[in-house]
Amino acid sequence: xxxxxxxxxxxxxxxxxxxxxxxSVINDWSDKRLKVVVNQILIGRRNRTPDVNVxxxxxxxxxxxxxxxxxxxKKAVQQKNVQGIKDLNLSWMKExxxxxxxxxxxxxxxxxxxxxxxxxxxxxxxxxxxVIRENALGNFGDLLTEVSKSPAMLQxxxxxxxxxxxxxxxxxxxxxxxxxLGRGNYTETDVKEAARAFTGWSFDETGEFKFxxxxxxxxxxxxxxxHGNYNGDDVLKILLDQRQCAKFITTxxxxxxxDDNPDEVRINQLAESFYHSGYEIKSLMREIFxxxxxxxxxxxxxxxxxxxxxxxxIRRAVPMTFDEExxxxxxxxxxxQVLFYPPNVAGWPGGRNWIDSSSLMFxxxxxxxxxxxxxxxxxxxxxxxxxxxxxxxxxxxxINDFLKKQYSKKINAHIDWDPYxxxxxxxxxEALADSIAGSLLVVPGNANKQLLEKYADMSxxxxxxxxxxxxxxxxxxxxxx
Amino acid sequence: MHIINRRRFLQVGSLASAAxxxxxxxxxxERGELVPPGNKVLVIIQLSGGNDxxxxxxxxxxxxxxxxxxxxxxxxxxxxxxxxxxxxxxxLKGFKSLYDDGALGVLNNVGYPNPDRxxxxxxxxxxxxxxxxxxxxxxWIGRYLDAQCKGCDKPTQALEIDDxxxxxxxxxxxxxxxxxxxTRLFGxxxxxxxxxxxxxxxxxxxxxxxxxxxxxxxxxxxxxxYIQQQFKTYQSKESYPNTELGKNxxxxxxxxxxxxxxxxxxVSHGSFDTHVNQQQQQERLFQQLSDAVTVFxxxxxxxxxxxxxxxxxxxxxxxxxxxxxxxGTDHGTANNMFLIGGGLQExxxxxxxxxxxxxxxxxxxxxxxxxxxxxxxxxRWLGADDKAILKADYQHLNFV
Numbered sequence: 001x002x003x004x005x006x007x008x009x010x011x012x013x014x015x016x017x018x019x020x021x022x023x024s025v026i027n028d029w030s031d032k033r034l035k036v037v038v039n040q041i042l043i044g045r046r047n048r049t050p051d052v053n054v055x056x057x058x059x060x061x062x063x064x065x066x067x068x069x070x071x072x073x074k075k076a077v078q079q080k081n082v083q084g085i086k087d088l089n090l091s092w093m094k095e096x097x098x099x100x101x102x103x104x105x106x107x108x109x110x111x112x113x114x115x116x117x118x119x120x121x122x123x124x125x126x127x128x129x130x131v132i133r134e135n136a137l138g139n140f141g142d143l144l145t146e147v148s149k150s151p152a153m154l155q156x157x158x159x160x161x162x163x164x165x166x167x168x169x170x171x172x173x174x175x176x177x178x179x180x181l182g183r184g185n186y187t188e189t190d191v192k193e194a195a196r197a198f199t200g201w202s203f204d205e206t207g208e209f210k211f212x213x214x215x216x217x218x219x220x221x222x223x224x225x226x227h228g229n230y231n232g233d234d235v236l237k238i239l240l241d242q243r244q245c246a247k248f249i250t251t252x253x254x255x256x257x258x259d260d261n262p263d264e265v266r267i268n269q270l271a272e273s274f275y276h277s278g279y280e281i282k283s284l285m286r287e288i289f290x291x292x293x294x295x296x297x298x299x300x301x302x303x304x305x306x307x308x309x310x311x312x313x314i315r316r317a318v319p320m321t322f323d324e325e326x327x328x329x330x331x332x333x334x335x336x337q338v339l340f341y342p343p344n345v346a347g348w349p350g351g352r353n354w355i356d357s358s359s360l361m362f363x364x365x366x367x368x369x370x371x372x373x374x375x376x377x378x379x380x381x382x383x384x385x386x387x388x389x390x391x392x393x394x395x396x397x398x399i400n401d402f403l404k405k406q407y408s409k410k411i412n413a414h415i416d417w418d419p420y421x422x423x424x425x426x427x428x429x430e431a432l433a434d435s436i437a438g439s440l441l442v443v444p445g446n447a448n449k450q451l452l453e454k455y456a457d458m459s460x461x462x463x464x465x466x467x468x469x470x471x472x473x474x475x476x477x478x479x480x481x
Numbered sequence: 482m483h484i485i486n487r488r489r490f491l492q493v494g495s496l497a498s499a500a501x502x503x504x505x506x507x508x509x510x511e512r513g514e515l516v517p518p519g520n521k522v523l524v525i526i527q528l529s530g531g532n533d534x535x536x537x538x539x540x541x542x543x544x545x546x547x548x549x550x551x552x553x554x555x556x557x558x559x560x561x562x563x564x565x566x567x568x569x570x571x572x573l574k575g576f577k578s579l580y581d582d583g584a585l586g587v588l589n590n591v592g593y594p595n596p597d598r599x600x601x602x603x604x605x606x607x608x609x610x611x612x613x614x615x616x617x618x619x620x621w622i623g624r625y626l627d628a629q630c631k632g633c634d635k636p637t638q639a640l641e642i643d644d645x646x647x648x649x650x651x652x653x654x655x656x657x658x659x660x661x662x663x664t665r666l667f668g669x670x671x672x673x674x675x676x677x678x679x680x681x682x683x684x685x686x687x688x689x690x691x692x693x694x695x696x697x698x699x700x701x702x703x704x705x706x707y708i709q710q711q712f713k714t715y716q717s718k719e720s721y722p723n724t725e726l727g728k729n730x731x732x733x734x735x736x737x738x739x740x741x742x743x744x745x746x747x748v749s750h751g752s753f754d755t756h757v758n759q760q761q762q763q764e765r766l767f768q769q770l771s772d773a774v775t776v777f778x779x780x781x782x783x784x785x786x787x788x789x790x791x792x793x794x795x796x797x798x799x800x801x802x803x804x805x806x807x808x809g810t811d812h813g814t815a816n817n818m819f820l821i822g823g824g825l826q827e828x829x830x831x832x833x834x835x836x837x838x839x840x841x842x843x844x845x846x847x848x849x850x851x852x853x854x855x856x857x858x859x860x861r862w863l864g865a866d867d868k869a870i871l872k873a874d875y876q877h878l879n880f881v
Binding site for chain 1: 529601602605616618643644645646647650651656657658659660665669670674675677678681688689690691693694695697698700701704749751752754
């Protein structure tokens with residue numbers, strides 16, 4: 001395969017294992033051995049996991065009190081939940097943009113789509129996000145178990161309704177179909193029997209996992225060729241024992257981190273070692289990032305950024321804050337990816353699904369809207385309350401009103417250009433355009449000096465850097481990583 | 482020199498000068514011929530939020546209906562009578578006239594097996610035409626585009642009048658185009674920087690996404706200019722109501738009357754999520770719907786296009802049979818659909834109304850799968866291979 005310059009290799013790595021890095025970081029990496037860089041990426045610059053929590057249990061009223069609440073009090077709780085989920089979204093986005101451990105956030109974004117879940121309870125959301133971020137690069141078995149026992153997931157997949165007398169199969173089905181094996185790798189009987197094993201998996205009013213003995217079916221079960229008096233933990237172990245589980249997860253990781261089109265041979269190799277490592281996510285990621293084929297030019301710059309990757313990438317390149325941070329939610333909504341609101345249990349389909357005429361044209365306008373304080377001039381579709389009981393009806397009307405008002409509102413961003421501009425200090429004037437394009441794009445494609453200068457503000461060096469950068473970010477190539 | 486009579490002059494003149502030089506009055510004479518007849522069009526109006534079908538087509542002789550809805554039931558005297566058993570909501574006066582003209586079909590008890598009561602899930606099912614236990618990432622109109630529009634030079638066969646594109650119009654390789662205003666779309670896409678980029682970009686490698694993006698961008702820009710061009714050829718003289726739906730249907734009418742290649746138009750109206758104080762909200766939305774559709778169908782009739790258009794309405798679910806404590810209704814299951822057009826083969830009330838004696842957990846049972854309606858429209862109206870597009874063989878109905 002054609003070899004790439006170390007700088008392009010590192011750009012590729014920075015985008016796939018994170019959300020892009022500024023020129024200084026790329027230059028620093030380019031001077032090091034790959035092994036050293038990959039090791040650093042895997043552990044992060046700082047190894048603690050700063051939480052992105054927006055609330056503590058004490059901020060919400062005691063669950064037991066809720067039944068006795070007046071309608072106004074209930075409304076206040078709901079308002080807190082809605083606001084809390086918004087805050088959680090924004091706080092996580094900020095963490096992604098400024099993170100000292102971007103791979104952990106990128107991996108968490110992956111698991112957030114894999115373990116897709118919707119709940120109107122801010123604390124459940126926060127707890128599940130915590131589990132995902134904590135285990136993002138840890139052991140898949142631990143992650144699977146903790147997610148499966150989280151109140152968010154148990155509630156979302158109706159396991160609260162899964163009892164010995166009336167099994168509810170939703171949870172068991174999704175655990176097999178979406179979390180571990182994929183369709184076609186289990187039978188309807190396996191689902192039914194696994195559902196019996198998960199009976200009694202539940203959570204109490206404080207959001208703690210609780211095994212309810214009386215609801216549990218302790219009869220003999222036949223699952224995937226084994227039989228015994230299984231409980232939920234046993235089922236997860238049986239699923240992890242299947243090589244298909246390693247293959248299913250590896251395929252999904254490959255599609256997210258390498259290429260939309262899975263390569264069977266490579267995936268089989270990766271899955272084999274993933275399985276033998278006992279599902280250590282970090283070692284799987286190391287193997288991918290250390291492989292020669294990962295740097296094959298055909299993969300470089302061939303992934304379409306998700307909306308969150310696009311927005312975070314811009315903010316990571318040029319630090320900024322907003323008068324109203326909530327406008328980030330409007331961007332997410334228009335572009336089709338709102339954190340904590342996956343479209344369905346299967347998560348965001350990704351790839352070319354992100355792109356249609358209107359979403360592409362809006363993507364190309366995003367940098368101009370932000371950097372030139374333009375109005376959005378586009379309205380997202382109305383949203384509807386998700387839980388089906390009508391309890392959030394009025395809240396939804398308020399959110400729709402908010403979205404409508406954003407239409408002609410100018411986006412007020414406070415942009416800190418200094419560190420960005422400083423990154424080009426050593427670059428001579430005639431090499432600036434290429435250098436900017438080279439730092440923002442993984443594949444330079446159409447970015448040539450002549451074209452960029454045609455639209456650049458040539459009045460001074462600073463204006464030149466800014467306008468060229470904004471134009472580069474408005475190119476189709478910038479949608480790719 | 483030949484003496485050319487006036488008739489001959491008109492013919493030669495219109496051929497020679499084409500659209501470019503033809504005086505306006507001549508264009509007006511020719512209008513009926515501008516769009517060749519037989520160019521079938523489907524207009525889909527999505528009633529977002531789950532419209533209450535029971536208060537749309539009202540079983541006004543049914544005691545169970547009034548018992549379940551002591552406050553919310555529409556009085557027999559208020560409902561506009563369609564048949565001996567069924568009436569239509571009083572705010573849907575325009576629909577009643579369409580019914581009297583033989584241009585309205587009402588399909589009752591439409592739904593799907595194992596109904597889902599969540600908005601987003603049920604809407605997905607209607608958009609993709611999947612079974613309720615399947616998750617598909619492409620929409621039924623998108624797959625129609627995939628099948629019909631391979632290599633189309635102007636990918637404008639399906640347009641959504643909105644700022645963002647619905648799942649229904651997203652195919653695997655082809656996608657519909659969303660716009661609220663052709664002029665604005667043209668303005669945004671007509672950007673010199675983008676045009677310069679297009680001059681150099683793209684290499685025709687369908688596996689590489691950069692080419693996919695350039696292809697999409699180029700199609701958008703050329704579609705925008707094509708739509709803008711066509712859009713200018715006809716401006717309706719009718720006065721459409723000054724509501725969002727009114728404006729959107731006016732845009733659709735202008736496009737239908739121009740010689741554009743669009744087969745499917747998609748527009749949403751809502752929100753019908755009426756958990757609280759349903760009466761007012763539904764009445765207001767119906768009024769808007771009825772007013773806009775009345776002007777729209779009138780416009781089509783005057784221009785001899787009504788025969789070639791079918792309007793279909795749908796909602797992601799109906800509401801529960803019983804009213805709730807807040808003067809509203811909660812999420813239910815089966816629902817009705819309207820079919821409107823000058824060329825309906827079967828009209829009026831197409832099947833029996835809801836069976837309130839035979840509920841399931843307080844909800845209506847469906848007996849027409851909505852995918853049968855899609856299959857019918859795809860095959861009999863749009864001449865497409867419904868089995869391939871819907872990935873199953875659904876029974877065809879006879880309304881077109």
